[in-house]
Amino acid sequence: EIVLAQSPGTLSLSPGERATLSCRASQSVGSSYLAWYQQRLGQAPRLLISGASNRAPGIPDRFSGRGSGTEFTLTISRLEPEDFAVYYCQQYGSSAITFGQGTRLEIK
Amino acid sequence: QVQLVESGGGVVQPGGSLRLSCAASGFTFSSYGMHWVRQAPGKGLEWVAFIRRDGSDKYYADSVKGRFTISRDNSENTLYLQMNSLRVDDTAVFHCARSVSGDWNPLYRYFDSCGQGTLVTVSS
Numbered sequence: 001e002i003v004l005a006q007s008p009g010t011l012s013l014s015p016g017e018r019a020t021l022s023c024r025a026s027q028s029v030g031s032s033y034l035a036w037y038q039q040r041l042g043q044a045p046r047l048l049i050s051g052a053s054n055r056a057p058g059i060p061d062r063f064s065g066r067g068s069g070t071e072f073t074l075t076i077s078r079l080e081p082e083d084f085a086v087y088y089c090q091q092y093g094s095s096a097i098t099f100g101q102g103t104r105l106e107i108k
Numbered sequence: 109q110v111q112l113v114e115s116g117g118g119v120v121q122p123g124g125s126l127r128l129s130c131a132a133s134g135f136t137f138s139s140y141g142m143h144w145v146r147q148a149p150g151k152g153l154e155w156v157a158f159i160r161r162d163g164s165d166k167y168y169a170d171s172v173k174g175r176f177t178i179s180r181d182n183s184e185n186t187l188y189l190q191m192n193s194l195r196v197d198d199t200a201v202f203h204c205a206r207s208v209s210g211d212w213n214p215l216y217r218y219f220d221s222c223g224q225g226t227l228v229t230v231s232s
C-alpha cells in the first residue's frame with residue numbers, strides 16, 4: 001500500500017500568515033490522484049482539493065494545491081481564524097486508499 | 109443539500125457484531141458510490157470500504173476484509189456496514205461518505221461529503 005507522510009506534524013502560525021503543508025508518498029501517486037481534506041474539531045472531514053490542484057466547489061481561493069509523483073503541497077495563502085484545523089492528504093490511485101497521518105494547524 | 113446520518117454504533121465485546129446504517133438525503137443516492145471511513149479516538153482517517161452505486165462491486169481495506177460487509181438499499185436510500193469478529197482496535201468513529209462518482213474509477217475514488225459519524229467501542 002502507498003504510505004503518505006505529512007509534515008510537519010503540527011504547524012503553529014498566526015492569522016494572516018501563509019501555511020505550507022507537505023505530503024510525501026512512498027511511491028508515485030499516478031496521475032495526481034491526491035486529495036486534501038480539512039477536519040475542524042468535532043466535525044466531519046471536508047474536501048478541499050482533488051487531483052492534487054483542483055479546488056472543490058465553495059472552497060476559498062486562498063487554498064491551493066500542487067505537486068505530482070510523490071511530493072505534494074497544500075498552501076493557505078493568508079490564514080483565517082476558521083482555517084485552524086487538522087489537514088489530511090489522501091491518495092486514491094491505488095485500490096487501497098490511504099490517508100496521511102495529518103497536520104495540525106494551530107494558532108500561535 | 110447532501111445529508112448523511114450514521115447510526116448503530118455502541119459498545120460491543122471483542123468477537124461481537126454490529127451493523128451500522130447511514131441514511132442519505134438531498135441527492136440521488138442510487139447514482140453515487142459510497143464509502144465507509146473510520147477514525148480511531150485521537151487518530152487519523154482510515155478508509156474502510158467502498159460500494160458501487162448499484163451494489164455490484166465492493167472493495168475493502170485489508171484490515172477489515174473477511175470481517176466487514178458493505179451493502180446498500182437504494183429503495184431506502186441507506187448504506188450499511190455489517191461488522192463481525194470485532195476487535196479492540198476496531199474502536200473508532202465510523203463515517204459514511206459520498207464518492208464523487210458511481211463506480212470504482214480511480215479518477216473519482218475520493219469523497220465530497222461525509223457524515224458526522226457513529227462511535228463504535230469494542231471493549232470487554
